[in-house]
Amino acid sequence: MRVDSIIRRGLRGVLAVATIAATALAATPAAADEQYFGVPSSRVGPYAAMGTGYYGGIIDYLNYVNLKFGGVNGVKLTWEECETEYNAARTVECYQRLLKKGDQKMVVFDTLGTPGAYAVIGRMAEDHVVLAQYGYGRTDAADGRVWPWVFNAAGHYWGQIAVKMNFMAQQEGGIEKMKGKTIVHLHIDTAYGREPLPAMREICKEWGVRLVEIAIPPPGLEQQSQWLQIRREKADWVTFWGAGSGMNSTAITTAARVGFPRNRMVYVTFGGAEEDMIPAGDAAKGTYVAANAAPGKFPLIQDIEKVVYSAGKGNMQNPERVGTVYYNRGVGAAVMWVEALKNAQRIHKKTGKTVNGDEFRDGYEALDISDAKLKELGILGMSAPFKMSCTKHDGSERFRMMQWDGKKFEMLTDWVAAPDPKFIRKLIEDSAAKYASENKLTPRTCSS
């Protein structure tokens, strides 16, 4: 069997080469005047649409800063991507792989997903890397005393659900009108889906609203039984907390099939984007979505198209996705990284030099993005203004409500905060304190 033995030898050769080549994993080290970022993308699997848009936005913005301004005060930005497939184990592996490029350590890590965030959150303090959760992940990290290295810029789920409850109340005509109504929280049967429940239960109790929790087992392409239950419960509103374009669009089509009005459905930030609405076709008209990054061709986005895409360096395979919800969210996240970098260079007097993890963290904590700053950056209306501090790591906590009209999203409100931020803050501090005591951590003291 000559062919057989040749193939066998070939296989052995491949093996040998593989082991040797795998040792050459260290790519070219980062140059001394380049700031290195590790990008753990998730471009495959059920969350591919989300990942390609978000990380495409991030990479486009980093390219933009390099092309238009020559980097940050002369320090060019460089990055490495690693595919996590939105899987916790792979995220950990990518974290290890991306951690160092040559001598430089990465300064910030953004997993886009709650499971990935939880997997790496314990390493942040040891490795001195900032975990920048852009509107997802561990909510109680908003208490910066227990979590000095973790931030929730662009809001978190507890704030989001409070804003949505308020919106629903407004639509009904006031909080008193909510009494006796039924809200169904339809969610993916994972930690992410259950995340808003603690806050939601409290609010519903206070308002006298009946809360029904219905879970969808992933991947959630079949939601018939859940929606029949919703019909049986005679729900007035449905808050949908799904993940992955399949589940998100299936919810809409199934709602149409059982005749539940779409304009009584409120989607989560990570469930409501163009890629989720379009596959559902006409059925999606009228769905409400909360946004922490508004879609649209804001001045910055237009500039990115002009500078980056005409130079042929655009990351999005389909340029029409520039300006969509996930893309803008990515751009918003990258804007914060760059602004934090500028702060870090300024605070530690390292203008024109690279910064390390501690310095970047200080820069991130010093983020103070006002309306004027947003206008200067060209994203007024796309992201909410906010200020971080030592105790408060949760950015703006404000969201805009928008509605899908069949072709695009129509912005209904401006940046709205939760009606009772102190209440949310108390929940956060309680949860953070519980974590600190369970793990025997001493929270740091903050001057502010």
Next chain:
Amino acid sequence: MFYREAGQYFGSYVQDRQLLPLRQDRIGMALMLAGAVVVVPYVASDYWLSAILIPWLILALVALGQNILMGYAGQLSLGSAGFMAVGAFACYNLILRVPGIPFLVAVALSGVCAAAVGIVFGLPSLRIRGLYLAVATLASQFFIVWALDKFGWFKNYDTAGVVTAQHIVILGHRFTAPWEKYLLILAIVAALTLAAKNMARGSTGRAWMAVRDMDVAAEVMGLSLLRTKLQAFAISSFYCGVGGALFAFAYLQTVEPSAFSIELSFRVLFMVIIGGIGTILGCFLGAGFILLMPVFLNTVFHAFLGKAVDSSIASALEQVIFGVLIIGFLIVEPLGLARLWQLTKERLRLWPFRH
């Protein structure tokens, strides 16, 4: 020339039956272990230790469990990740609720828990075989992951639903550095591998292989099918459970059900197929192959194609190559990488002659 048994005599049956009869084998094994224990922690970077070697050892252990079930006992199983999950959660809960329990005892007990669950889900194997049993193990996989996720008690009613694994503390010393964890896992895996090898060589292994080859004949001969099959499930689940506990505590550092999904079960299955069904060495080779292949492909794409290739294309290509390799291995070398190594050893025996 060098790898011959000429001149090596045995004076007793015990010597004849030893694990590594050839002196060269013994020397080779000793060198390898010495290298693994002494040289590797010094030479390897943190990345290599924590992202490659530790998961390799852990997954090899799980593959060992899968191999015991599939390769030695012949029961097709797709539920290894489910038993890993049982082990991980058991370890977390034991350390949480039993104050002062030594880590190693907790790991061993979590293996026992996984074994108990394995026996329960192994009961159908007494009536069904082959593909049907595979579907039954799918049932165990989905049910276990659902149950661990649904009932908050397992996660200590954590608000977020994802628990961080506690630190590994043995005799007061915290194992946090990668090389410490590596040595600990190396010790555990080496001990369990030795146990597996001896089980496979002994009457237990022979009973399993009899059941695998022709269970009716085995029953006729007097082997209790009930005992043998359930024993295989129990021991296999024990290994998977210990592997799962180590996976959660030493690698991921979180304990969450979604890390133990059906994809992980498939990965373990591939490790066993590619490494070599029914061999101990195959588990290690297969685990290494499966672990390194995506990393290797990723590096190749980045090195040769740079940033010009969208990583979604790279990932899809990875999947295709994976599948092609699996089919290729099954066609060309169904006994896997272990057989390739065996052929190499046989060549070495004759070297420098051809035949």
Next chain:
Amino acid sequence: MAFFFEVLIGGLLAGVMYSLVALGFVLIYKASSVFNFAQGAMVFFAVLSFVGFMELGLPFWAALPVTVVLMVAVGMLTERFVLRPLVNQSEDTLLMATIGLTFVIEGVAQLAWGVEVRRVDLGIKDEPIGWLMDQAGVLVSQLDIVAGVVAGLMVTALALLFSRTKVGRGLRAVADDHAAALSIGIPLRHIWALVWATAGVVALVAGMLWGARSGVQFALTFTALKALPVLIIGGFTSVPGVIVAGLIVGAAEKFAEVYVGPMVGGGIEGWLPYVLAVLFLLVRPEGLFGEKIIRRV
């Protein structure tokens, strides 16, 4: 009471969808005793290619035959490069080879057509039938009815094919014993080509209906895993068995989710079909309509 019927009908029709996927499995198993684990991936690939061709500009009625040809090609390639080299290997080896094939087909699908979620527009609205709503207060979607009718037609056609036609007899002969079939003069290559072509068409139809219901995306391959319990309960070699089993699985799943689910927090649908299959196996290992398994010792 109306709600009970809604759940029942909804469950039955969901079950029909599972049956459509399982039908492909049965076809290939009946004709070649190979369990094609990659059938789910083929469903995904078929409908993705169909939608892809339409995006490239082909109209509906042109894209359909082009996709069919593509699926036949996929089937022939599989038979030539995966199954023929493994012809005398054990059942388990073949199963694992088809698992590897699943990966290949999924990867190729994503390489060729990208990862975005797509819509399939069949012109049938997925909305409740008005008069039924008004008369009986029961919600049944139009698309579900169409799916049920299509499935029924396909199953009848295939059952007739296998039992009444000469080709069908040839198929069954080949499945029973290749060598004997060859010796009588049954053309193996033609038979296998026909089987894979039919399986491909079945996959395409199943994919189109699934796609119209839930969108065309990668997660479809996981839902296809649910076809396995359907196969087990119905019996691997029975075409009508697949429909009956699909109905059972669909109805049981929905009832459990709606009535028992709230007690335990939901999510039962994910594992109930498999546990049901195991229970069936313990009582009736060959499934409801399958041939009794005879093992030679």
